[in-house]
Structures are given as C-alpha cells and as structure tokens.
Amino acid sequence: MRSVELFAGAGGLALGGEAAGFHPEVVVEWDRWACDTVRQNKAAGYPLVGPWRVHEGDVRNVDWSEVTDVDVVTGGPPCQPFSMGGKARAADDKRDMFPAAIDVIRRLQPKAFILENVRGLTRTAFANYFSYIQLQLAHPELVSREGESWLDHYHRLQAEHTTASADGLHYKVVPTLVNAADYGVPQQRHRVFIVGFRSDLDAEWSFPAESHSFDALLYDQWVTGAYWERHKVAKRNREPLSPRLVNRVAALRDVLDPAELGEPWQTVRDAISDLPTPTLNGSRKFKNHVLQPGARSYPGHTGSPIDLPSKALKAGGHGVPGGENMLRRPDGSIRYFTVRESARLQTFPDDYELHGAWGEAMRQLGNAVPVLLAQKVGQSVAQHLQHADMRARAAKKQKRASA
Template sequence: MRAIELFAGAGGLAIGTAKAGFHHEAVLEWNPDACETIRENKRRKVELVRDWEVVECDVRKYDYSLLGEGIDLVAGGPPCQPFSLGGKHRGHEDERDMFPEAVRAVRELKPKGFMVENVKGLLRQSFASYFGYIILQLTHPEIVKREGEEWPDHLKRLERHHTGKGRRSGLNYQVVFRLLNAADYGVPQRRERVVIVGFREDQFPAWSFPSPTHNEERLIWDQWVTGEYWERHEVAKRRRPKCPEAIKARLDRLRGEGCPSGEAWKTVRDAIADLPDPTRGNGGETFHNHLFNPGARSYPGHTGSPWDAPAKTLKAGGHGVPGGENMLLGADGGVRYFTVRESARLQTFPDEYVFRGAWGEVMRQLGNAVPVNLALAVASSVKAHLMSA
C-alpha cells in the first residue's frame, strides 16, 4: 500500500509503517542530519529504507500533486516542541506548529487513512480547545481556514459543520485518538505518546486501537514470583537487587490471581545486556554507533534509567544535559550516557540502522523518534483494516 511520511526525522515511524507493509512514495524531512541518516542507510542498502525517496524540504513548500492519486496512508509526527512538557508550551502560537501542514497533506492527497503522532503534552488542559480544533480539521479537512480568520472562529465553523443536520458532503474522516505507552507494545522504554488515526468515511471505519501486548504485572511476576527474569539473564541471587517496597505491596494480590496474561514489559537489561561494555573502549568494533561518551552527571529530574525496568523516556536534549534523560543508572548509583546504539535499541531501531551527525544531534534524532515497534503495532492494525475495507 502506498504511503507518504511527513516530518520523518531519523525514520522511526517510517520504519514501523514500512515493516507493517506500507511503501513510502516520499519521505519528507527538513533537518539535514536526519536526512543524511536516512540516506546513509539507503547507501548501505538497509532493506526497509533502500527504496525510499528522501526529500529534504520544508513541508510547507512541498507539492503533493507530484505523488498523483491513490495514496493509502499519510503518516507523520509534527514537531512536538510547541506542546512538549519540557518546552515553552506556546502551542498554536509556535511557528513550529506543523499540524496545519498535516491537515493540508490529508486535504490534498485524500488518503484512505492517516496516522499522526505527538507528545503527551498535547492533551494538557491548556491546549484542550486547540487539540479539539486539530481533531475537527482532520475530520473535515476541506473546511479551510479563511484568509484573516482567527483559529477560534474557524473552530466555530468546523463545530457547526460537524453538528449540522443532514449528510455531510465532501471529504470527511472518522478520527480517534489515544494516549499510548510504548512499553505496552514491547518497547523497552516508558514513552507515552498521543496517536491520532483517521479513516476516510468510505473505508467503513469500524476500528479501534490494538490492545497492549506487554504489561508491568507480568514483569513483576517474572522477577519477584518465579525469578525467571533473573535466571534468563544469568544474574546470581547475591547480585540481584532487593524487591522494592512498592512492588512487595502488590505481590500478594498477584500470587492470588495467578500468572498474568500477556508478555512482560521489556527492560533496559533485555534491550542492551548483550552489547559490549562501551566504557572498556571496544563497543564500536562490533556494533555501529556504540561508543562511550563521558561527562554524564545526575541532578534532579535527570537521574538515569535502572537496568531492570523499562527506560525512562529518552529526550531530545536542550535541558541542560545533552540527550536529556539519556543515561543508565548503575548498581553503584553512578550514571553514564547510553551510547547511540543503546539508545537505538531502546527505540527498537534495528542494529543495522546507523545514525549520522554529531553526538548531540544524533541524540536529538533519537529523542524525537517514534519507537519502531509502537509504530509497527498501530500501523499493522491500520493496514489490516484498510485491506479488509
């Protein structure tokens, strides 16, 4: 099925949708380093990306008529900084707000469906009206903002159109959204993201988000009831951490209910334990981008991720520490930066996928990326629905 990727970044969402079976007719991104990352993987003939048409451009200037008709999916993650919990919270007043461009792509391409990702901060109360405005624009993309019209007035027109009597004509979508935790879909990272999915009305849009496949209760069971987790990782009993008090309070209930269904959350140890220790200087000999970077330090709000839980949310930097919370917490309480390869593992990029740019820029690419496996889970469900429709 034919797709286009907007705001591609390093390609996490695009790889996930490609693994689900979508063929990208164009992959749009403005950042030169992110584009070079994708091009490098094309040169290396990485299977999922080797046929992508990478377009380094400002999406506001892209001509969608170049793609012709018959696009099945528009996918993308508009820049999250206007809505990020760590940003300046300017929302629609931020010049980086690219949601209007996502709406334009839907309006001009008329895809069978779309899939848009953004940060949890988009759901904060201060953005509630604007988020409703985004959803209604994606629902009725042909109800265009008039010249000189303020967005609250455009919102009113959209609301009247949406609630008006009679059958709506023109291009309309059935739109749903949900806050998803990537850890619930096999990503070794607690990463909450808003995902918006829409289907054109002629696609019989009786669809819902895929159910989680992984859960914390099963991880607790494997660690503190059966011990299977420690045995699998060959962690001797004397080296195992003590069960946290917060977990102890849940063990009696879990034992009474029996083994939880589903798979266990993936942990940092699950993701990176087989990689060589980068502090010994030999990491980059076997794995791409697996080089130690010194200088990590812990301070309030940036304390690193423990080995035996999903990682904290990787961030894009700009918070005092390059790479934000991109640190591993050792058993001795010390921290070190995750290497690029370790960070890529936490974002479920394949090991053959390499990253280009200075270390801080690469960490920004990874911190902004959509976890591949989260994208795959949603995109697979979207594709299955489009095929059945």
C-alpha cells in the first residue's frame, strides 16, 4: 500500500508501517539529526528504509502535486503543544502541526490515516481542541476562513457534522488512548491514536485488542514464579513485591485459566537481558551500546525498575525529571540506559542505528512511536482496507450480474 509519512522523526511509526505493508512515497521530517538517522541506515543497507525518499524540511513546504494514489497517511505531529511538561498552549502554539497534517490529508485524500500524539492531548484543558481536531479530520475540506478563530471554525464544523449532507470528502474518525505495554512493548508509554477511514469505504474497523497485561506479569512472577526461573534470578536478587500489590496477587492465585489474562507485560529485563553489560568502549556486536556515565538517583528521579516495563522514555538526557532514561536494579543501583537498550524499549530493530551522540539519540527515541505498536495498528488498518476493497469489488460484480 502506498503511504506518506509526516513528522517521521527517527522512523518508529514509518518502520512499523513498512512492516505492516505500507510503502512510503515520501518521508517528511524537519530535524536534521533524525533525517541523518534514516539516511545513515539507508546507506548501511537497512532493507526497510532502502526505498524511502526523505524530504528534510517543513511539511507545509512539500509539493504534494507530485504525490498521487496514496492509500494511507501516517504521522505524529509535534507533541510539545500538548505535552505534560510543556506550556500546554495547544492552538496558540506555533509548533501545533495538526493543521498541516489535516491539509495534507485534504490534498491527498487517502483511504485512511493514522496519527498519534501524547496522552496530554486528552487532558480536560484540551477537550474542545481535541474535539476540534477530530472534526477537522472528519471534514478536511471545510477549511478555516481568513481571520476566523479556531473556536468559530469549531462551531461551524459542529454544524456541518450534524447535518445530513454527505457531499465532499469525509472521514470516519476513531480516537483511542492506549498503553504500549498492553501490546507487548516493554515500556509504559501512553499515546493517543487518531485513525480515520474515508467515508466511502466499508471498513468496519475498531482499534486492535490488547494482548498483554500487568496481571499476567504478576501471575508469571508471583504465582508461578516462571518469570524468575526463565531469567535465572535468585530470590535474594529480586525486588520484593510491593505491599500495595499483595491483595491483587492473592486474587490471581484463584485464576482458573491464566490464558484469560493475556500475555505478560514485557519488562526491561525481558528486553535487554541478552545484551552485554555496557562499557565506555561500546560493543562490537551491538550498535549504540555504549555506557553513558553520570547517572544519579534522588527523590523523584529513581529510574525504571528492571522487572517492570520501563517508564516512558523522554526526549532528553541527564535532566529528564523522573529518571525515565535510567535503569534501576533490585539493589537500588542505577545507570543510564544505553541508546541500544532504549531502542530495545522502543522495539527498534538491533541493526537500526541511531545517529548522533547519546543525548541526541535519546531525544530521537524519546519522541518516537514504538515500532511494534505502530506495526500492530498498521496491520489492522491494512487488513481492514483490504477487506473493504474486497467487499467493494464483490458489490460491483453483483451489480453487474444483476443488470
């Protein structure tokens, strides 16, 4: 399926989409370092990015007249206008690129789109603006008039949305807040996905069901103990069960069919246990696996426990507020994740190299979509587009036969 990737960053969403069967006609990203990451992997012969045509620059400056017959538009507009750690200015933030993404969808008229953003977009303070974004995506041809405020445009979109008219370009829009850990990613990363299907398609789509759970991990660790046996972790080297989880684990002992819990959440240990202990000299076998010194722990800055999914990686280095970019062992000792370990937590392939020094590579990874999550969403969208196409062909065939 032909696609376009907007705000590509280091390529997490695009890599997942490629694995799902999307083939980008153009990959757009303004940040030079992120573009260098993709270009470096192209030069190294990494197969998924080989055909990508990278456009380094502003999405708004791309000549879209040369791009035709696009099935899917994907992208993650910059999250700073909605980030918990940002100024939360939404529509008043010049970095808000949702209008640019909507303009591309209006121009290309894809069969479907997949957009993602931070959980902060769902905050109560942004309720109207989040609704406004969805209505713009549902009616991309109803553009804002010159001098019209976003609130006035919002009211006009509401009126259009509640009319019976079906003229023009419309999309059925489905927003969903997910935790990447529930889909097999070894990281608790909450993201908003906004998926839309063109209204002339009979897609019958819903967001993929969760496949992993915290309860399944607790069962694996504290009921059967299979987790510790699998990793050969002696009792003295395990962090004790939190008192707040004692009753929850006790209830899990009565579970008759553990399969109903799904697969266990993947932990940091699951993700990185086969990597060698990092050193300042790096690793010959694993790219980007170099020890970054200087990590320290203090209240509120404690790192990610090794036997849970990591905290959400942040787009920063030493100053990340919750220590999200650090590993915490059961004995309380900490160190920074290497870039390769962080890439594992974001489910990037081992042979995909991040360009730049540790802080720059961590910034790219902190902004990325987990590849596995993107792949699962992309596969679901691709499957439903194929089924919609099959139903459309069958309907045409039946119509011809009855004529």
